[in-house]
Amino acid sequence: MKQVEIASPEQGLNGIKVTDVAPPPEPQAGEIMVQVMASSLNYHDYGVASGVMKSSPGRILMSDGAGVVKAVGEGVTAFAPGDNVVSVFFPDWQTGGPTVGDFSRTPGDGIDGYAREYVTLPASYFTRAPQGWSHIESATITTAGMTAWRALVVEGQLKAGDTVLLLGTGGVSVYALQIAKAMGATVAITSSSDEKLEKARAMGADFTVNYKTDEQWGKTVAQWSGGGVDHIVEVGGPATLGQSIKAARVGGSIVLIGVLTGIGGEIPTAMLMRKQIKLTGVIVGSHKEQQDFVRALENMAFSPVIDKSFALDELADAFRYEESGQHFGKIAVDYSK
Template sequence: MSETMKRWEIPAYGVDKLALNTVARPTPKAGEILVEVEAVSLNYRDLVVAADGMGSDLNFPFTPASDMTGRVVALGEGVTRFSVGDKVISTYIANWVDGAPLSWADSPTQGGPIPGMLAEYVATPAEWCVLAPKSMTPEEASTLPVAALTAWMALIEEGNLHAGQTVVVQGTGGVSLFAIQIAAANGAHVIVTTTSDSKIARAKELGATHGINRNTHPDWQNEVRRLTDGRGAEHILEMAGGDNLGRSLQAVAPGGRISVIGLLESDSVTLPIMPMLGSRVSIVAIAVGPRRVLEDLIRAVDVRGLKPVIDASYSFSEVKEAFAHLKRGAFGKIVVKVREAYMN
C-alpha cells in the first residue's frame, strides 16, 4: 500500500478553488478504521459548506463531502466494531448514536466542520460508520447517510407515516426522490411539486400519485387542496424555506406535519401565526438522524430493495464537473466513483 494518496482540497472558501493534491496516506489511531473509499455522494449542503462554512469555521486545506462508502483496510488499536474487508458507510452527525439530538458543540458534522470524504483513503472513528447494505452497489450505498436518512426520519422515525395518508414532496433532489419511494412503499398517496411535466412523469414512475408543475401552478397549495378534496396533506416535506413555508401551511391537513428540511430558496422562513394555530400543525426541523436510525434504514433497504435515483456518476478526476452538475440541479443524486475497480 502506497504511503501517499490523492485528496481533493480547498485552500480557502470557494468550491472553485478545488484542487486534487497528493498527501500522506493516514494511519488509523486508536478507535479508528482506515477506509479505502469507493464512492462519495454529493449533497447541496456540500456546496454551501465550501462557499462559506455554513455556520462553521473550516480548517484549511479542507476536504468537502460527508457521504461515502468504502472498504475497511486497517484497524486502529481497540477497534472491534468492524473487521478488515467490511464494507461501511459514513454517518453524518458525529457522536449521535441514538436518542435525543446532542448539542451542536457535542455533535459536529462530517464534511464540515469535520474534514470530508473526497479522498482515496480516510481514517475515521469506527463509531462514526455503519455496515453498508448488502443489496446496494458502493455508488448506491453512498447516497444513504444524508438524503435517504433525512427522508426516513421525516416520514417513518418521527412522522409515523401510515397507509392512506397523503404526503407532499417538494422538488426532485435526493431527499425528495427517496421520500417518494418510502411513502409509496408504506401505502401513502404522494403528491410531488416540481418545475416540469417531464420530472413529474419520472416521479410517478417512482410511486408518486400526482404531480403539480409549480410553473403552471405557482400557488401549488391550492392544487394540493383540490387533489385531497379540500382536506390537505398529512405530511409535507418543506424543501425551499422563505415564503414557501406559508404555502405549505395552507396545504397541510388539520393536525398534520410539516418537516422543514431544505433551504433552496432562503435560509430563513416566513410564517403567519394564526393559520398555524388554527390548523394545529406540527412544524419540525429535520437535521438528518442518529446512527441507530441509519442502521434501521439499512435493514429496510435490504428487505424492501429500495434504490436511489442517481442522475450522474463522475470519476475521481471529475469532481469539479460533479459539483458543477450539483449546482445547476439534478434529478436525484450525483455520485463520485473514487475506486471504480470495486464497483461490483
C-alpha cells in the same frame, strides 16, 4: 493517495484543489481504516465548496462516504476487514434525541470529510452498508437518505395509507418518494419541470403539480387529497412554507429539512395554529437511526436514483452540475473512475 480540498474558500468552486498526500496511519484502538469508494453530493456540501458556508482553507470536502474496511484497530467488534460501510453525518450523535445544533463536527464542514481515497477514523463514524448495495448507492444514505427517513418515519411516524407531499425532485425528495411508496403511502410531488414530474410519475408518484404554472399549488394539493395531506417534507423554507401549510390537513405534520429559498421570512402563524399543524425542524439523524434505516432498506425493493456520476478529481465539475439544477435524484462521485 488522492484527496480533494477547498484550498481557497474565497474562490468558491474555483478554489477546489486535488492533491496527492501520504496514506493515513494504521488504525489504533477503536479505529478502522476504510478505502473510500464513493460519495454523493448534497446541498450542504455545495454550500461549503462554493464558499456560501465558511470553511477552513485545506478542508477536505464531502460529508458522505461509502467504502470497504481494510483494517481494524484493537477492540473493534462491529466491523471486520472486507465489510462494506457508510459514514454518518453526525459522528458524535450516537443515539437518543438531538444533541447537536451546528456543523462543527460534521465531516466535510467542521472536520475533514470523505473526498479522499482512504480514511482512518473511529469505528463509530460508520454503520454497515445495506447488503447487496453498491458503494455508490450506499453513499447516498448518509445525508439525503437519512434526512428523508427521519422526516417521514422517525418524526412523521409514516404508515400505510398516509398521504405525503414532497417538494422538488432533488436527492431528499426522490428518496422520500421511494420510501413513502415502499411503505404504502400515497404521494404528491412538485417541480418546476414537467419532464421531472413525468419521471416522478414513472416512479410511482400519485399526483404531480408544477409550482411555476400553479402558484397556488398548496390549495391544489389540499383539494386533491380531500382536505390536506398527512405529511409534508419541506425543503424550500420561507418562500414555500405558506403553501405547504395550505396543503396540510388539520393536525398534519410538516418537517422542515431545507432552506433553499432563504434562511428567514414570514410564516403564516395564524393558519399554522388554526390547522394545529406540527412543524418540526430536522437535520439528518443519529447513528442509531441510520442503523435502523439500513435494516429497513434491506427489506425495501428499491435502489436510490443516481442521476450522474463523476470521478473524484472531477468534483468541482460535479458541483457545477449540481448548481445547474438539471439533476433528478442524486449526483454521485465514483472513486474507481
